[in-house]
Amino acid sequence: MKAFQIAGSFGLDNVKLVELPEPQPGPGQVVVRMRAASLNYRDLVVIKGGYGPRQTLPRIPLSDGAGEIAAVGAGVTRVKVGDRVVGCFAPAWLEGPITQEKVDSALGGFVDGVLAESVLMNAESVLPVPAHLTFPEAATLPCAALTAWNALFVADHICPGTTVLVQGTGGVSLFALQFARMAGARVIVTSSSDHKLARAKELGASAGINYKTTPDWEKEVRKLTEGRGADHVVEVGGAGTFNRSLACVRMGGMISMIGVLAGASGEVRTTQILFRAVRVQGIFVGSRAMFEDMNRAIAANNLHPVVDRTFPFAEAPAALRHLESGAHFGKLVVAI
Numbered sequence: 001m002k003a004f005q006i007a008g009s010f011g012l013d014n015v016k017l018v019e020l021p022e023p024q025p026g027p028g029q030v031v032v033r034m035r036a037a038s039l040n041y042r043d044l045v046v047i048k049g050g051y052g053p054r055q056t057l058p059r060i061p062l063s064d065g066a067g068e069i070a071a072v073g074a075g076v077t078r079v080k081v082g083d084r085v086v087g088c089f090a091p092a093w094l095e096g097p098i099t100q101e102k103v104d105s106a107l108g109g110f111v112d113g114v115l116a117e118s119v120l121m122n123a124e125s126v127l128p129v130p131a132h133l134t135f136p137e138a139a140t141l142p143c144a145a146l147t148a149w150n151a152l153f154v155a156d157h158i159c160p161g162t163t164v165l166v167q168g169t170g171g172v173s174l175f176a177l178q179f180a181r182m183a184g185a186r187v188i189v190t191s192s193s194d195h196k197l198a199r200a201k202e203l204g205a206s207a208g209i210n211y212k213t214t215p216d217w218e219k220e221v222r223k224l225t226e227g228r229g230a231d232h233v234v235e236v237g238g239a240g241t242f243n244r245s246l247a248c249v250r251m252g253g254m255i256s257m258i259g260v261l262a263g264a265s266g267e268v269r270t271t272q273i274l275f276r277a278v279r280v281q282g283i284f285v286g287s288r289a290m291f292e293d294m295n296r297a298i299a300a301n302n303l304h305p306v307v308d309r310t311f312p313f314a315e316a317p318a319a320l321r322h323l324e325s326g327a328h329f330g331k332l333v334v335a336i
């Protein structure tokens, strides 16, 4: 079977197509004939060596994929050959609280990922694809969608009338937009592009702020919320945006700390957290139990993920470069 590996050394130039033996399922395992894989910003970090010295090579990248069960090992009753499935981002995190062991099981990090024609998975860590979704759509769910779901509905309790601020128009942010709208919340979006803001409004955002032409976007958020501030901020910028998020979240509101696209460390106005009773919650994707809840909501609301573009398998390196460019709106997918 064909697969892409990061081989030799780190870097986008070292993602190569290779031929590997067809995997065979052991007890409790399944082989998934992958049909689509989706890209996350994390994949670029992994490929560039950002996971540090514990990361060994060669490594098959990407965490998120969907396909059909091609073979099942002894004792597997959860799925059968031919079932349409999507894999969990962290196969060891089925339920309960997060632990380091669960985090380390994440695909495409310290263990092989899904950018391959056939992938060995634990039967316990695959879920049925919601019936109304295609493979490319389902492949977008394991990381970006579940992270947004966890932030809005597990770590917080978004409901009708809540105001959610989402930063940018990448994978996590657009799922947060769609989920917040699904729950009857009002959504404000920031973006570097007026064109992307217009597209976000088509998805239901009530207001858009260009953070390039309006660098003090937090003041605009305050104006848009009659001075009250947003109830929930989906923080993907990190150090470069955090203090502005603090300035425009409402008193007692929540900032879900998800990404560090604008820097990993910097000065934090800690008194603002204290005196305004802001809740800051780190989010790490989510468990299989959360994934099941999310899929029920996606099916009940006929929600379709925003797939910006699907690349052929052979062009996976080009898809990664496209992600790096930041030109995308929502998710990029590789068909397999």
Ligand SMILES: NC(=O)c1ccc[n+]([C@@H]2O[C@H](COP(=O)([O-])OP(=O)(O)OC[C@H]3O[C@@H](n4cnc5c(N)ncnc54)[C@H](OP(=O)(O)O)[C@@H]3O)[C@@H](O)[C@H]2O)c1
Pocket (backbone or CB within 6 Å): 039, 040, 041, 042, 143, 144, 147, 167, 168, 169, 170, 171, 172, 173, 190, 191, 192, 193, 196, 211, 236, 237, 240, 241, 257, 258, 259, 260, 261, 262, 283, 284, 285, 323, 326, 327, 328, 330
């Ligand atoms: N904690 C977790 O479990 C978890 C899970 C998934 C992702 N993440 C992290 O979350 C972040 C987003 O991931 P993703 O996969 O959604 O990325 P992505 O699809 O590549 O999205 C990137 C988008 O973020 C926006 N952006 C970049 N810099 C920004 C800034 N300074 N202010 C506001 N928006 C900015 C841009 O939107 P515009 O083009 O509209 O400006 C850009 O297109 C990454 O840091 C990733 O590592 C964390």
